[in-house]
Amino acid sequence: MAALSTIGIIHTAISLVALGAGIRAFVRYKEIAPTTAAGALYIVTTVLTCLTGFFIFNHGGPSPAHALGVLTLLVLGAAAVARRKRWFGRHGHPVVAVAYSLTFFFHMIPGFTETGTRLPAGAPLYSSQEDPALVMTIGVVFVLFVIGAVLQVRHLRTVDDALPRVRPRIPAV
Numbered sequence: 001m002a003a004l005s006t007i008g009i010i011h012t013a014i015s016l017v018a019l020g021a022g023i024r025a026f027v028r029y030k031e032i033a034p035t036t037a038a039g040a041l042y043i044v045t046t047v048l049t050c051l052t053g054f055f056i057f058n059h060g061g062p063s064p065a066h067a068l069g070v071l072t073l074l075v076l077g078a079a080a081v082a083r084r085k086r087w088f089g090r091h092g093h094p095v096v097a098v099a100y101s102l103t104f105f106f107h108m109i110p111g112f113t114e115t116g117t118r119l120p121a122g123a124p125l126y127s128s129q130e131d132p133a134l135v136m137t138i139g140v141v142f143v144l145f146v147i148g149a150v151l152q153v154r155h156l157r158t159v160d161d162a163l164p165r166v167r168p169r170i171p172a173v
Helices: 006-029 037-053 064-085 089-116 132-162
Strands: none
Touching: 006 037, 006 089, 037 064, 037 089, 064 089, 089 132
16 A cells, blocks of 8 residues: 555545535535535635645646546536526526535545555555446445435425515616
8 A cells, every 4th residue: 555645644634624524514504505614614625625636646647636626626616606696596506506516526536546445455445446346436426426416406495495585676767
């Protein structure tokens, strides 16, 4: 088993904080929202996880994990802009929530890959990144993400429908 570098240890620690904050947000609020402490912590530590990941080169150059870091940052940015600009109208809340949830799924891919190819020491769960069992595991986690996203959208629609609608006042001429 290859030892972690200093940046690898920092990257792993930050990503574990992000995962903990994300789980806390899902359990408490059913979504990752930047307006909650858990959601804000998740977003900040996810950005830091991506940035520290760009300094890890296990195979001599950029890897699919680096591309996933770029994709994660793009999704986080798109979600933040969509939230502020209200691009999706009344559907914006569920769309933004699912985008943040998608970044949580993105954490799972290198999480299962790195953990499963290193642990348990001496007899890791997966032989390599291409191990069919690892591919199947990530596939199952993706299906769980899709199921969770559907449930999340249902929940948020119920919550959003319960909120009073504020109609804009049109001044009389």
